[in-house]
């Protein structure tokens with residue numbers, strides 16, 4: 001799953017570029033693509049196909065993306081992370097760049113169906129028509145939701161994106177527990193070279 005990047009565009013090179021104040025450095029050196037409640041997402045400086053995600057919050061995206069990267073079974077409708085790290089409580093990742101979904105009636109209907117499949121407790125049971133609509137061109141989506149989206153509650157429009165073909169459930173978990181954040185930070189911690 002982890003893609004090999006040339007030494008010029010990998011996460012170490014990005015951290016060097018951003019400096020000790022990672023969030024400030026990102027705003028100074030990178031172009032911001034978007035932001036939500038917990039993270040800011042920037043265009044990678046040299047790779048059109050990648051983004052740099054930065055957060056000083058225990059952003060649930062990192063746990064979700066980490067878990068997906070470790071799972072090689074079945075179709076995948078989540079984000080693809082290439083590298084991640086946590087330095088001094090700031091989370092940084094390189095991930096595949098995605099596109100916004102169009103604002104149209106069809107997308108509105110699809111997102112409604114996807115929400116009912118992911119979280120029937122909140123949105124109501126998915127109908128056979130919902131399942132047919134989604135599985136028709138996103139085969140295995142229901143299975144993906146069963147395996148990875150239990151407890152996902154952050155299902156507003158901007159948390160869904162597309163890679164051009166797939167409906168990507170990009171950011172469905174708001175936060176990580178402190179326990180999970182500490183555990184994940186230990187797995188991915190790497191000292192900032194310039195601060196060492």
Ligand SMILES: Nc1ncnc2c1ncn2[C@@H]1O[C@H](COP(=O)(O)OP(=O)(O)O)[C@@H](O)[C@H]1O
Pocket residue numbers: 033034035036037038039040041051059061095096097098099158159170171
């Ligand atoms: N992989 C990506 N490619 C391009 N833009 C992205 C990507 N991930 C997020 N964004 C942009 O950043 C915004 C916020 O992303 P999101 O993952 O929802 O973060 P937050 O945790 O802050 O809610 C999205 O609405 C989108 O505009």
Ligand SMILES: [Mg+2]
Pocket residue numbers: 036037038154158159171
């Ligand atoms: Mg979000």
